Amino acid sequence: MDLDEHQTTYLLYAPAKNPGGWNLDLAAFGAALEATFPEVRYETRQGGQLRLSFWAVSEDGIEFTGFASNEGRDTVVLTDNTADEAAVFIAWLRDSFLPSPDLVRFSSEPAQTEIRELLAYAREFHGDRRYKREPLAEASGRSVSGIRTAYKDGEADAVTLQVGREPAGRRMRPPARHGHDRRNTPASVPESGTEAGVFRR
Structure with missing residues (x-):
C-alpha cells in the first residue's frame, strides 16, 4: 500500500482540558468555509447530536467531506482524505479559524x-x-x-x-453448566479490589 495515497478518516478536536476551546459556532464555521473555498455546500443536521455536514473543494481541486460538532467537545471530522490533503485543511483550521493555533489535536481512524x-x-x-x-x-x-x-x-x-x-x-467467570438456564444464574462476583468486567456476553 502506498501510504501517501491512503485515504482515511481524520478527527480534529479541541484538547481534553479545554473541550470548548474553539468556541465553535456552526453557522460561523459554515461561513468561514464559504469565505475560504471556491466551492462549498453545507447543512446543519440534528440526529444523535447537532452537526454541520459539509463538502468543500480547494483551489487545487482537493475535496473535503465531513462534519463539525460542538456537543461535548469541539470537533471536525474529515472523511476519505490522504495525509497530505488533510494537512491542507488542518493548516487552514489552525491558522485561519481557531482562536489559537495550539488548540487543535488530530488523529486518524x-x-x-x-x-x-x-x-x-x-x-x-x-x-x-x-x-x-x-x-x-x-x-x-x-x-x-x-x-x-x-x-x-x-x-x-x-x-x-x-x-x-x-x-x-x-x-x-466459571463456564456455564450444560443444559442450565443461564438467565437464572447470578453474575459472577469479581475478586476483591477489582471492578466488574465490561466484557460480559
Missing part, C-alpha cells in the same frame, strides 16, 4: 482503533493491577468517565488474539 485496543489492554488484561483511568484519560485525550466506554468487545477480542489470553473479567 487507524490510530483511534489502536488507542482503543491499548485502553482495553491496560484496563482488562492486568487483573487487579489494571491501569488507573486518570492517567489513561490524560494520555488518550479522553475524559476519565469516557475511559469506561472507550472500547468494546471487539477491541478486547483483537487484544486477545495479539497476547494469546482473554481479559481478566472473562477468566474469572
Whole structure:
C-alpha cells in the first residue's frame, strides 16, 4: 500500500482540558468555509447530536467531506482524505479559524482503533493491577468517565488474539453448566479490589 495515497478518516478536536476551546459556532464555521473555498455546500443536521455536514473543494481541486460538532467537545471530522490533503485543511483550521493555533489535536481512524485496543489492554488484561483511568484519560485525550466506554468487545477480542489470553473479567467467570438456564444464574462476583468486567456476553 502506498501510504501517501491512503485515504482515511481524520478527527480534529479541541484538547481534553479545554473541550470548548474553539468556541465553535456552526453557522460561523459554515461561513468561514464559504469565505475560504471556491466551492462549498453545507447543512446543519440534528440526529444523535447537532452537526454541520459539509463538502468543500480547494483551489487545487482537493475535496473535503465531513462534519463539525460542538456537543461535548469541539470537533471536525474529515472523511476519505490522504495525509497530505488533510494537512491542507488542518493548516487552514489552525491558522485561519481557531482562536489559537495550539488548540487543535488530530488523529486518524487507524490510530483511534489502536488507542482503543491499548485502553482495553491496560484496563482488562492486568487483573487487579489494571491501569488507573486518570492517567489513561490524560494520555488518550479522553475524559476519565469516557475511559469506561472507550472500547468494546471487539477491541478486547483483537487484544486477545495479539497476547494469546482473554481479559481478566472473562477468566474469572466459571463456564456455564450444560443444559442450565443461564438467565437464572447470578453474575459472577469479581475478586476483591477489582471492578466488574465490561466484557460480559
